[in-house]
Amino acid sequence: MVAELTVLRDRIDEVDKALLTLLAQRLELVAEVGEVKSRYGLPIYAPDREAAMLASRRKEAETLGVPADLIEDILRRVMRESYSSENDKGFKKLCPELRPIVIVGGNGQMGRLFRKLFELSGYQVRILEQQDWPQAESLLSDAGMVIVSVPIHITTQIIERLPKLPEDCILVDFASVKNKPLQAMLAAHNGPVVGLHPMFGPDVNSLAKQVVVYCDGRQPEAYQWLLEQFQVWGARLHRTSAVEHDQNMSFIQALRHFTTFSYGLHLAEENVQIEQLLALSSPIYRLELAMIGRLFAQDPQLYADIIMSSENNLALIKRYYQRFGEAIALLEKDDKAAFIDSFKKVEHWFGDYAPRFMSESGSLLRQANDNRK
């Protein structure tokens, strides 16, 4: 038996080594693609090419008796690596005549990420940190673009503190609320203004497929190149109004983070044994626990700022609290029929998204199970 298995396993190892060699070749070829794209200023994320390529591979896989989802999953994973390596080749500079970019808070995590991307694209980048304010006027006097990338709770006050900028300078902020900073920028500067919200953390390897939300401020023609530059880096742009943005962020950020915070608080107060929870976990619960735990590995100030950034957030959270209380009343009355009724209403609200989310999360949960050690 051992001999039989050893022969087969040796052959599997040989196949895996050949696989490695192919991967090395593929990454090499993709790096060359990156070089060409960089030269011509093409976006690193090419959805049509990607979709066409995957469709062909799926078809070929089926002919060979290989599950189509297997090759698609593998190629998607390889492409992630490819996007990162395309990064290294640099990017085309879409606004060659731009004077220096100044990133206020440029040594923060987000500031550093964008400094790198702008520099890889040939722009000159200067940093304005706390200790540099005495030199702010000279640092900013010939700026072509100023990006405010500081914690939310000081964003507007930093904007108000900026000295007079050149008339044609583009003023940008990265805060995760948009209305107040945008108003502050429009008040502080008469030239082009745009509010941006990168919908990802500073730990991404590349901007491929990541969403950047933008809210037009003033003179959009002056910063079209900037939006295109984001696309060259692989990002998807989504335009919205600052008010609409903030309304949605009350759900996406404030309410979600606060419920996660409360859930963590509850676990800690109950002092349940985390090892036992994990030992008894399905992949789905382990993932949910991980999504809660990850919040607490991050900066509390950031979350306090996000949650407490507006009265609307508090009102939304309180409405949630009230509905939670109403749902408990169903349990107290042991009213299964009413519970099922409410459940179906929500199912109806989700509509086609319920089954779609079921299959989307199902595929991710299988990946989570793959990663189990």
Add this chain to the structure above:
Amino acid sequence: MVAELTVLRDRIDEVDKALLTLLAQRLELVAEVGEVKSRYGLPIYAPDREAAMLASRRKEAETLGVPADLIEDILRRVMRESYSSENDKGFKKLCPELRPIVIVGGNGQMGRLFRKLFELSGYQVRILEQQDWPQAESLLSDAGMVIVSVPIHITTQIIERLPKLPEDCILVDFASVKNKPLQAMLAAHNGPVVGLHPMFGPDVNSLAKQVVVYCDGRQPEAYQWLLEQFQVWGARLHRTSAVEHDQNMSFIQALRHFTTFSYGLHLAEENVQIEQLLALSSPIYRLELAMIGRLFAQDPQLYADIIMSSENNLALIKRYYQRFGEAIALLEKDDKAAFIDSFKKVEHWFGDYAPRFMSESGSLLRQANDNRK
């Protein structure tokens, strides 16, 4: 430019086709491994072999300049497929002398999954469904094992309804609460009894790496082969007491499902635009929304049953509600310092798990981003 890209892309396509051929070979070899394992009754999931193999591949990858995580992720994905294909080869029958297995509720999803696994392992399986109760006595008279796989809210009443079973028959249930069913089984039958809780849904392709919790009832020596049979199928076993199991499930199932339910209810009542939320979503929020939406693609009765299965669940949910209210008080006082203080307490409670969950979920979020279309 187009010509340059076309040449490179054609070469990439060639590499990908070679990759497909290797994958087909690998799946073929793994099927042969499955055949050997099946013959000798070896578990399909071999953690040590897996860890050693991945370590070697990571090392070789680094020599070739291929990121080690890339090859590990790919091989883990391939192994998932391998486990499913090892399934098809059948499994060794660890208890050759067992008389027929009767699955009560065997046409339910979970019942069908286990029917298939037992049959792939050479056991004779009979189904007892609602309409078969008039024949229950004859169906069960020579049963070697009876598995109760019915909705939670009727589990104990089905157990009580069973006719007298042969003295050496093993009585098993699959309910996701364990204490009451186990007590009911011990009262209904004098022979071997064990409570099982498979911690996964019926949509898994294989039991590889999936957790099965078991609670000893009576005469454990009589069902050791069953636990080993689960391991042959690839599962990990976790032993616990029924009381401890139910306490943990109040967190893992009742509280979690109920908060998800309330969150969905809130979204539906607020009638926010789901398309807009998704357009503005980071990968993490999309995943969280998907985890909520997936609940509502499932059976409301199941969730009503789980949540309302005990008074303890309600008490736990009410304590959560109270803490949620206390946390809101922090927001109302605009007390960032107190918020940060509480946050740090929870961080402390999570301990090493906070950074671990951060990296674990980070890798999964990158996979979620890979899957974006």
